[in-house]
Amino acid sequence: MEGWKISEVLAGTLKLDGGAMFGVVPKPIWNAMLECDSQNRCTWAMRCLLLQRGNQRVLVDTGMGNKQSERFFSHYEPTGNTIVPALNSIGISADSITDVLFTHLHFDHCGGAVLRQAGTEADYELAFPNAKHWVSKAHWNHALNPNPREKASFLKENLLPIEAAGVLNWVENGFPFEGIQLQTVYGHTESQILPIVLDQQGQEWMYMADLIPSAHHIRLPFVMGYDIRPLETLKEKERILRDCFESGRNIIFEHDASTQACKLAFDGQHYSMAEPRFL
Numbered sequence: 260m261e262g263w264k265i266s267e268v269l270a271g272t273l274k275l276d277g278g279a280m281f282g283v284v285p286k287p288i289w290n291a292m293l294e295c296d297s298q299n300r301c302t303w304a305m306r307c308l309l310l311q312r313g314n315q316r317v318l319v320d321t322g323m324g325n326k327q328s329e330r331f332f333s334h335y336e337p338t339g340n341t342i343v344p345a346l347n348s349i350g351i352s353a354d355s356i357t358d359v360l361f362t363h364l365h366f367d368h369c370g371g372a373v374l375r376q377a378g379t380e381a382d383y384e385l386a387f388p389n390a391k392h393w394v395s396k397a398h399w400n401h402a403l404n405p406n407p408r409e410k411a412s413f414l415k416e417n418l419l420p421i422e423a424a425g426v427l428n429w430v431e432n433g434f435p436f437e438g439i440q441l442q443t444v445y446g447h448t449e450s451q452i453l454p455i456v457l458d459q460q461g462q463e464w465m466y467m468a469d470l471i472p473s474a475h476h477i478r479l480p481f482v483m484g485y486d487i488r489p490l491e492t493l494k495e496k497e498r499i500l501r502d503c504f505e506s507g508r509n510i511i512f513e514h515d516a517s518t519q520a521c522k523l524a525f526d527g528q529h530y531s532m533a534e535p536r537f538l
């Protein structure tokens with residue numbers, strides 16, 4: 260089977276509260292690994308993937324985009340390119356994207372897929388007008404009827420224009436790309452999708468999205484405060500880390516501002532980063 264050409268597309272950075280990102284881990288421990296600003300916020304990447312094979316161009320996640328209010332963005336202080344200029348900077352046009360796969364629909368993963376129409380206040384258009392948009396149906400339903408705790412992460416303007424355009428495809432009905440396997444996890448949110456991609460050298464890479472958002476989160480108790488089922492996350496991390504370690508699979512971090520990817524080490528008790536890997 261021919262593998263995929265895997266590229267990083269960095270859709271900028273955002274700031275998120277360190278305490279929320281590290282859950283029950285005390286600040287002196289996480290802050291020794293990662294600095295924060297005066298408001299306790301650390302800087303995180305929005306690292307999307309571009310998978311290319313033949314005429315197929317599959318984009319995995321799209322960053323947060325730029326269509327909300329100044330007040331909204333002041334909480335997150337995004338920097339750098341949003342997804343479309345980030346793709347353009349590596350010679351890829353938005354029109355040429357054939358498929359967009361969302362790991363889940365929290366705004367920092369899907370916001371870049373819907374743009375504000377130039378010159379309008381409330382009209383939207385798709386950033387990738389020729390693409391099928393793939394998402395878990397169970398997750399989509401969850402996102403449209405969110406619990407109050409997660410509600411601030413699911414923004415209607417990121418979701419409804421995609422539905423209205425008639426481009427939604429449910430991964431539960433099959434995801435027809437050889438060399439891309441999908442795993443579903445339930446701890447961070449309902450039915451988050453993690454792709455495992457075979458590259459052109461025959462190596463596998465797993466995109467960890469918000470199950471293990473950074474290399475710091477490899478440690479089992481480092482589970483985000485955002486997670487709706489933290490004990491489920493713990494079990495999923497243990498199972499997936501073991502599987503990736505035993506199979507020699509590389510893991511890719513969506514939110515780590517300094518480490519793209521790594522191979523895992525295991526000392527009989529704990530998993531850790533063995534060596535950084537580069538896309």
Ligand SMILES: [Zn+2]
Binds near residue numbers: 363
């Ligand atoms: Zn998330």
